[in-house]
Amino acid sequence: MNRVLISADSHVMEPVDLWTRHLPAGLRDRGPRMEVRGGATCLMVEDLVVRNFSTLARAEERAQQSTPGDAAPKTFSMGANDPDARLRDLDTDGVWAEVMYPNLGFFCCFHIRASALQVATARVYNDWVADAFIGASERFAPAALIPILDIDAAVAELRRVAARGFRAALLPDHVDARPYNDPVYEPLWATAADLSMPLTFHAGTGRSQTPAHGPGGAVINYVITVSSPLETVAYLCGSGVLARHPTLKVVMVECGSGWLAWALHAMDDAYREHYRWVLPKLDLLPSEYFRRQGAVTFQHDPIGLANIPFTGDHCLMWGSDYPHPEGTWPRSREVLNRQMQNLSDETVANIVCRNAAALYRFAVPHVAAVA
Amino acid sequence: MNRVLISADSHVMEPVDLWTRHLPAGLRDRGPRMEVRGGATCLMVEDLVVRNFSTLARAEERAQQSTPGDAAPKTFSMGANDPDARLRDLDTDGVWAEVMYPNLGFFCCFHIRASALQVATARVYNDWVADAFIGASERFAPAALIPILDIDAAVAELRRVAARGFRAALLPDHVDARPYNDPVYEPLWATAADLSMPLTFHAGTGRSQTPAHGPGGAVINYVITVSSPLETVAYLCGSGVLARHPTLKVVMVECGSGWLAWALHAMDDAYREHYRWVLPKLDLLPSEYFRRQGAVTFQHDPIGLANIPFTGDHCLMWGSDYPHPEGTWPRSREVLNRQMQNLSDETVANIVCRNAAALYRFAVPHVAAVA
Numbered sequence: 058m059n060r061v062l063i064s065a066d067s068h069v070m071e072p073v074d075l076w077t078r079h080l081p082a083g084l085r086d087r088g089p090r091m092e093v094r095g096g097a098t099c100l101m102v103e104d105l106v107v108r109n110f111s112t113l114a115r116a117e118e119r120a121q122q123s124t125p126g127d128a129a130p131k132t133f134s135m136g137a138n139d140p141d142a143r144l145r146d147l148d149t150d151g152v153w154a155e156v157m158y159p160n161l162g163f164f165c166c167f168h169i170r171a172s173a174l175q176v177a178t179a180r181v182y183n184d185w186v187a188d189a190f191i192g193a194s195e196r197f198a199p200a201a202l203i204p205i206l207d208i209d210a211a212v213a214e215l216r217r218v219a220a221r222g223f224r225a226a227l228l229p230d231h232v233d234a235r236p237y238n239d240p241v242y243e244p245l246w247a248t249a250a251d252l253s254m255p256l257t258f259h260a261g262t263g264r265s266q267t268p269a270h271g272p273g274g275a276v277i278n279y280v281i282t283v284s285s286p287l288e289t290v291a292y293l294c295g296s297g298v299l300a301r302h303p304t305l306k307v308v309m310v311e312c313g314s315g316w317l318a319w320a321l322h323a324m325d326d327a328y329r330e331h332y333r334w335v336l337p338k339l340d341l342l343p344s345e346y347f348r349r350q351g352a353v354t355f356q357h358d359p360i361g362l363a364n365i366p367f368t369g370d371h372c373l374m375w376g377s378d379y380p381h382p383e384g385t386w387p388r389s390r391e392v393l394n395r396q397m398q399n400l401s402d403e404t405v406a407n408i409v410c411r412n413a414a415a416l417y418r419f420a421v422p423h424v425a426a427v428a
Numbered sequence: 429m430n431r432v433l434i435s436a437d438s439h440v441m442e443p444v445d446l447w448t449r450h451l452p453a454g455l456r457d458r459g460p461r462m463e464v465r466g467g468a469t470c471l472m473v474e475d476l477v478v479r480n481f482s483t484l485a486r487a488e489e490r491a492q493q494s495t496p497g498d499a500a501p502k503t504f505s506m507g508a509n510d511p512d513a514r515l516r517d518l519d520t521d522g523v524w525a526e527v528m529y530p531n532l533g534f535f536c537c538f539h540i541r542a543s544a545l546q547v548a549t550a551r552v553y554n555d556w557v558a559d560a561f562i563g564a565s566e567r568f569a570p571a572a573l574i575p576i577l578d579i580d581a582a583v584a585e586l587r588r589v590a591a592r593g594f595r596a597a598l599l600p601d602h603v604d605a606r607p608y609n610d611p612v613y614e615p616l617w618a619t620a621a622d623l624s625m626p627l628t629f630h631a632g633t634g635r636s637q638t639p640a641h642g643p644g645g646a647v648i649n650y651v652i653t654v655s656s657p658l659e660t661v662a663y664l665c666g667s668g669v670l671a672r673h674p675t676l677k678v679v680m681v682e683c684g685s686g687w688l689a690w691a692l693h694a695m696d697d698a699y700r701e702h703y704r705w706v707l708p709k710l711d712l713l714p715s716e717y718f719r720r721q722g723a724v725t726f727q728h729d730p731i732g733l734a735n736i737p738f739t740g741d742h743c744l745m746w747g748s749d750y751p752h753p754e755g756t757w758p759r760s761r762e763v764l765n766r767q768m769q770n771l772s773d774e775t776v777a778n779i780v781c782r783n784a785a786a787l788y789r790f791a792v793p794h795v796a797a798v799a
Contacts, residue, residue, distance in 0.1 A: 236640060238640065238642050238643045238644050238645075238648065239642065240643075269607060269609065269663070271609050271610065271667070272609045272611075272666075272667035272668055272707060272708055273609050273662070273663065273665075273666030273667030273668065273706075273707075273708070274609075274666075274705075274707070275666075275698060275699075275702045275705040275706045275707070276662055276665070276666030276695050276698045276699055276702075276706060276714055277609065277659070277662040277663055277666045277667070279694065279695075279697070279698035279702060280658065280659065280661075280662040280666075280691060280694045280695055280698060281659055281662065283694060284655065284658060284659075284687075284690075284691070284694065287651065287655060288648070288651065288652055288655075290651075291644070291647055291648040291651040291652065292640070292644065292648055294644075294647070295643075295644030295645075295646075295647030295648045295651075296642070296643035296644030296648070297643060297644065313690065313693075313694060315689065315690030315693055315694070316655075316687050316690045316691075318686065318731045318734075319655075319684065319686030319687045319690070319729075319731045319732070320651060320655070320687075322684075322686055322729070322730065322731050323650065323651050323654060323655065323684060323686070324647050324650075324651055326650070326728070327646060327647045327650035327651060328646075328647055330753070330754040331646045331647075331650060331754065334646040335644075335646045335647060336643060336644075336645070336646070337643055337644070343647055357697070358690075358693070359693065359738075360689045360690045360693050360735065360738060361690070363689075363734075363735070363737070363738070364731065364734070364735070366734070367730075367731060367734070382701070383697075383701040383702065
């Protein structure tokens with residue numbers, strides 16, 4: 058495959074002391090931080106343990122002693138937070154550009170309950186990632202963290218990051234205390250549309266990533282987490298958000314694409330079959346708004362690709378998930394070649410490059426330059 | 429289409445005073461009952477309003493005055509609870525046999541918090557539906573309500589209903605307080621396997637059917653409710669329930685089938701990619717257990733049918749959802765002809781008849797008898 062590839066889903070690893078160094082003094086002891094709790098190294102925010110790294114390390118150690126099956130550990134970079142090292146990793150993988158999401162901020166920011174702390178946490182991340190990556194290369198498009206507890210603050214941060222050159226903004230996949238059909242979000246949708254800033258909803262944000270415990274947890278939690286953005290699609294399409302803001306663009310990230318054809322069908326079925334109870338009535342079917350304004354990202358999803366006759370190829374974007382272990386780095390081209398061999402050139406180009414280039418305003422080089 | 433059709437998902441309407449007449453005297457005032465609350469007719473259980481029929485009636489009235497779009501109200505029977513009238517409705521629809529779920533019991537039973545009341549509520553329904561339908565015709569296979577708060581009671585009721593001639597048993601789709609990967613359920617799985625009693629999990633049971641409120645609710649709630657059985661599939665496959673009980677059969681009901689190919693893929697992806705954290709390790713991939721022991725029912729789902737290359741046709745069963753307004757009665761043959769025209773005869777026969785006949789032990793007549 059001799060093409061320009063854009064990963065619409067990568068991650069960047071923040072310095073572990075980012076917030077303890079840069080939050081205002083009065084907020085530092087409750088902001089994102091590493092703490093040892095009962096002998097375990099934990100990522101904390103406020104009084105909440107959001108990640109226990111010792112448990113992860115022990116599980117890893119146990120796993121090394123068990124039968125590895127076909128899941129032998131890959132050698133992977135830890136997601137350099139140095140732009141030059143990161144560009145080398147991209148080159149190794151044959152990927153030209155990427156949309157980058159946080160790692161620690163991703164786990165922490167949307168669990169914060171105090172609005173002032175959430176705003177400050179987001180700003181510290183956004184300033185750091187902008188300083189490090191925006192300007193370093195046009196190949197980097199980091200997504201800004203948008204605080205969501207206070208809508209005025211969300212709008213203000215959206216305007217601020219747009220002015221700083223961000224081309225994507227991250228909201229939590231779910232806000233269960235105030236779901237996305239609440240009219241309170243209208244100024245946020247309007248501002249994003251006005252700024253031509255795509256709003257991205259990353260799987261695994263805003264809810265626990267580990268709702269299941271005990272036997273099968275790793276399988277169950279993955280399925281629940283990656284499928285839950287289909288609810289977000291229903292909220293945004295069914296409630297008329299996309300209808301009222303026809304230039305707003307929304308992206309569900311790292312959720313796979315195999316559920317999308319079915320979700321679009323199910324929304325339309327509900328709209329037609331329960332029409333008498335549907336409010337608001339819409340000019341188009343719910344699915345038509347998503348096809349016009351929405352997209353999902355996937356790494357490896359033969360089901361989603363087989364369902365392109367139902368979804369079209371304009372709402373699919375590939376992402377490597379670099380540097381996460383379940384991502385496709387450094388074999389992205391191999392994974393893409395394998396899963397896309399039956400698709401037309403045009404469709405492949407849309408999915409691996411053009412859709413992301415148009416949405417996130419990447420100036421794509423002539424293919425010869427990256428061949 | 430000149431075939432024997434079996435609906436793997438229909439409903440029966442209980443008499444509204446079923447429980448107030450038949451529950452033991454000490455339980456009647458907390459059991460399922462109609463009560464007027466603030467001028468509204470409500471279905472109650474314990475102190476919980478599970479359905480406000482006045483709100484539904486008002487929404488219906490409002491809707492009659494609005495533009496009906498392509499969802500003009502259908503004329504439908506209210507689901508006769510008289511076997512002869514019901515057989516006439518089946519004949520009108522060209523359906524030979526059906527697996528029948530409750531209506532009021534469906535809304536109520538799994539919200540009950542007191543185990544003794546749940547057991548008694550289930551027994552009253554099971555006795556009524558057995559007396560009315562089992563024996564009346566081999567064309568009826570009602571599913572028994574299984575109380576789930578007390579596992580010993582669940583096992584006892586499973587044995588009792590098997591002896592009464594039931595060929596299907598209904599569990600809630602979700603038990604969030606004690607999910608299905610909990611080892612406490614082992615005796616229930618073992619007993620069902622031992623009795624060759626398929627366990628069915630109907631979408632919309634065990635959780636609120638209306639998690640979303642406000643704009644778009646009808647669309648959002650439908651999508652959330654019908655997609656949530658994919659979690660149940662992950663629990664049963666990922667935790668090893670199906671692996672440990674290789675003759676246990678499980679069915680997700682009224683959930684559509686368009687998400688299944690993706691859910692099977694996602695489970696396997698999680699199993700492979702997160703192998704080092706997976707417990708228990710399984711002999712087969714999670715999806716292979718579902719293909720061997722699981723099924724889903726759908727009414728109208730072009731996505732699910734297009735994905736048969738991934739799922740196979742042995743885990744799909746059609747259901748009419750008679751007598752619900754979103755069901756296919758009385759146009760089931762027309763709906764089936766339209767959606768199945770590109771499938772092989774063999775596949776159609778499996779989906780509309782053979783899979784259900786084998787699972788629920790219907791003796792299918794020669795096609796000439798129902799042509």
